[in-house]
Amino acid sequence: MAQPVIEAKGLGVKFAVNRRRKRSLREMFIHGTKRDPNAGSTDFWPLRDVSFEIGEGECVGIVGKNGTGKSTLLKLIAGVLIPDEGEVTVHGKVAPLLELRAGFNDQLTGRENVNLVGSLHGMTPQQLEDRFEQIVDFAEIEERFIDTPVRHYSSGMKVRLGFALISQLEHPVMLVDEVLAVGDKSFKRKCYEAIDRMLENNRTMVLVSHNEGDLRRFCGRGLYIKDGLLALDTDIESALSAYNEDTQAEIDARKNNKNKKKKNNNDNNDDDGDEKAA
Ligand SMILES: Nc1ncnc2c1ncn2[C@@H]1O[C@H](COP(=O)(O)OP(=O)(O)OP(=O)(O)O)[C@@H](O)[C@H]1O
Numbered sequence: 001m002a003q004p005v006i007e008a009k010g011l012g013v014k015f016a017v018n019r020r021r022k023r024s025l026r027e028m029f030i031h032g033t034k035r036d037p038n039a040g041s042t043d044f045w046p047l048r049d050v051s052f053e054i055g056e057g058e059c060v061g062i063v064g065k066n067g068t069g070k071s072t073l074l075k076l077i078a079g080v081l082i083p084d085e086g087e088v089t090v091h092g093k094v095a096p097l098l099e100l101r102a103g104f105n106d107q108l109t110g111r112e113n114v115n116l117v118g119s120l121h122g123m124t125p126q127q128l129e130d131r132f133e134q135i136v137d138f139a140e141i142e143e144r145f146i147d148t149p150v151r152h153y154s155s156g157m158k159v160r161l162g163f164a165l166i167s168q169l170e171h172p173v174m175l176v177d178e179v180l181a182v183g184d185k186s187f188k189r190k191c192y193e194a195i196d197r198m199l200e201n202n203r204t205m206v207l208v209s210h211n212e213g214d215l216r217r218f219c220g221r222g223l224y225i226k227d228g229l230l231a232l233d234t235d236i237e238s239a240l241s242a243y244n245e246d247t248q249a250e251i252d253a254r255k256n257n258k259n260k261k262k263k264n265n266n267d268n269n270d271d272d273g274d275e276k277a278a
Contacts, residue, residue, distance in 0.1 A: 003091075004091070005173060005204045007054075008077070008086070048085065060221045062207070062222070095121065104161070109148055109149055114135055134164075141157060192217070222236035224239040
């Protein structure tokens with residue numbers, strides 16, 4: 001493998017479910033001042049014991065069911081979340097597209113957001129000035145809207161501006177979470193071309209997506225996350241096959257259970273009928 005750019009060793013993170021909380025004024029009035037006895041917090045680990053290395057220039061897809069920890073893994077790589085176990089090392093700066101709006105503030109205008117978020121990611125005032133027009137052009141935001149607060153933008157407009165800005169960063173690592181699912185057809189095509197260019201320039205990318213076409217298009221390798229564990233680290237086709245087989249097995253098991261229940265209910269109804277007849 002090329003020089004590792006991302007190294008994860010025994011990575012794990014836990015969240016508290018049902019965190020113990022103080023009662024609200026209304027609840028205190030009804031139940032008294034004691035804390036809610038049913039609201040004890042328990043930890044759960046959406047990800048545990050995850051280890052892998054990603055080399056320079058690789059594009060790795062992360063696949064798995066909803067809620068299995070894919071976005072959490074990207075947030076750990078981005079440094080947005082701190083692991084509770086293990087460690088993740090990233091050699092170089094990270095350009096994160098983790099949520100649809102690239103961290104934009106709804107109260108600020110498109111222009112203000114581009115300048116704020118761009119500078120937070122290390123773009124100099126000169127770079128921002130030089131690239132501003134290109135960013136707005138790429139995002140296809142009409143001039144009359146660029147000085148409007150982004151709360152008035154459609155979700156497509158926000159995503160386009162977010163992608164246009166983050167794709168201008170020259171950071172060696174790019175993290176993309178489901179962003180390609182939102183844009184319209186022509187914007188998607190532009191995003192594909194932008195990603196192709198980034199990969200040609202040896203950038204490293206981790207892509208979370210439920211779109212198999214996108215995963216096959218960009219990724220050579222796939223990490224299949226199952227029940228919070230790294231079930232497979234293999235080529236993207238094998239990762240998708242394993243995921244699809246597991247999904248089919250789950251669907252079949254659910255169908256069988258449903259049929260069994262139906263049969264049991266029918267048998268019980270027949271027994272009732274026999275007893276009544278007797
Ligand atoms: N800040 C948080 N606090 C508590 N639980 C969280 C937090 N963030 C995520 N979770 C939980 O962790 C689990 C993994 O979430 P995550 O968003 O990583 O899943 P995912 O695989 O990306 O799902 P999807 O395919 O639906 O986007 C879920 O059960 C989610 O509810």
